Amino acid sequence: DVKVTQSSRYLVKRTGEKVFLECVQDMDHENMFWYRQDPGLGLRLIYFSYDVKMKEKGDIPEGYSVSREKKERFSLILESASTNQTSMYLCASGNRGSQETQYFGPGTRLLVL
């Protein structure tokens, strides 16, 4: 079974703090993704990576950065957390190519005070 794990299920941070969210997958997938999920807005893509050290902006990259130093690990960084970044963050991984699915982690619920 594919396994995608995220470092924290719940996180509480203060405005201005630097926040790291970690994601690890065990299926040797080339692609990894970070989404945020907010009520009524569905899943929005923040950043994704198609290879080690490679990254692409998604639809809402402002205020975020990412790091992929190893194939199995993809980190999302909030450089200076703000209250409007309070959300559910979901990591996913999958293979390149046609008709390949994405597998999601359990999510991290982040509260920024």
Place this chain on the structure above:
Amino acid sequence: GENVEQHPSTLSVQEGDSAVIKCTYSDSASNYFPWYKQELGKGPQLIIDIRSNVGEKKDQRIAVTLNKTAKHFSLHITETQPEDSAVYFCAASRGGNFNKFYFGSGTKLNVKP
């Protein structure tokens, strides 16, 4: 880019009834259509998918149909049970190196006992 619309946003059915959720997409190059189920506090889980060379796929009480001409696909759940209550997301993808998914806005299904 691709645009995926999903209806209805909420659906309430009696246990044992059928439930149907519909999605439309705009990019005729999309060729992979997964459906995810998200239970409260968890990450989305793939429940069924369909590829563009197939018109229908069934897995026990769940089926998905695809109409490429009309660019729409639907999820059908028969003999619904209370444990089917969750949020369901459709998605569309055209594959490639990035293999980005475009998600619908989600349907909250409530199955009343």
